[in-house]
Amino acid sequence: MNPEHRASAYAAAAKEFNARTGRDNGRSAAEKLDQRLVLLQDLLYSRLHGDVQQAVGMDSMLMPISELKTQLAAKTDISLYQIAESRAAVVELGARATADDWYSRWLARLLLGEPIDADTLARLDEYGSKSPRERMLAFTDVLARVLPESRRAPLVLFNLFPISVWIATAIAWGDRVRAAEFRKKQLDLQPALGDCTVCRGQLLATGKQCRQCGNPVWKYDWLVAD
Numbered sequence: 001m002n003p004e005h006r007a008s009a010y011a012a013a014a015k016e017f018n019a020r021t022g023r024d025n026g027r028s029a030a031e032k033l034d035q036r037l038v039l040l041q042d043l044l045y046s047r048l049h050g051d052v053q054q055a056v057g058m059d060s061m062l063m064p065i066s067e068l069k070t071q072l073a074a075k076t077d078i079s080l081y082q083i084a085e086s087r088a089a090v091v092e093l094g095a096r097a098t099a100d101d102w103y104s105r106w107l108a109r110l111l112l113g114e115p116i117d118a119d120t121l122a123r124l125d126e127y128g129s130k131s132p133r134e135r136m137l138a139f140t141d142v143l144a145r146v147l148p149e150s151r152r153a154p155l156v157l158f159n160l161f162p163i164s165v166w167i168a169t170a171i172a173w174g175d176r177v178r179a180a181e182f183r184k185k186q187l188d189l190q191p192a193l194g195d196c197t198v199c200r201g202q203l204l205a206t207g208k209q210c211r212q213c214g215n216p217v218w219k220y221d222w223l224v225a226d
């Protein structure tokens with residue numbers, strides 16, 4: 001999306017969000033969700049595929065077509081999983097998300113653009129019928145077809161990732177208390193994340209990442225540290 005498209009997508013998303021929820025923070029919710037979830041996508045993709053990306057360079061103009069195709073397919077898969085997890089988080093936050101499942105469609109339009117095709121809706125429905133663990137396993141299976149090297153990632157990466165989506169969702173919906181609770185869950189799963197001398201495992205501002213440990217999608221050496 002170019003900046004002009006993005007601004008009009010945010011405006012449309014904000015309007016619908018406010019109408020559906022009776023709140024007035026739709027603009028901030030749309031911006032924060034988009035920026036935080038896209039950052040999580042980029043970080044997860046580079047954790048799983050970073051060696052190849054480093055070899056060909058970060059400049060998309062120089063990337064071979066096959067590399068761009070892989071990236072697009074992987075990021076679409078990650079988006080769908082994020083939408084499913086964000087929806088689950090919104091239900092957990094006690095907000096109105098389920099009535100006619102507007103939220104999944106709303107977030108799909110924001111992350112994937114219009115129109116949402118039947119295949120996307122079917123995949124979202126499938127995620128919606130699963131437990132959190134089943135969703136994670138389905139996601140890792142789908143991703144391994146596009147990025148076989150993702151099979152080599154430490155399992156804890158995939159246990160932490162959906163919680164990072166829940167944090168992004170809680171912050172976008174204005175619930176920092178629950179966001180902090182979700183971060184504590186991540187620290188319980190991998191206590192070493194709290195040892196980073198730069199970010200100390202704290203929640204970061206929208207668009208920020210910790211260069212030292214990788215927070216909010218941690219580098220491998222932090223995931224396997226005692």
Ligand SMILES: [Zn+2]
Pocket residue numbers: 196197198199200201210211212213214215
């Ligand atoms: Zn850090």
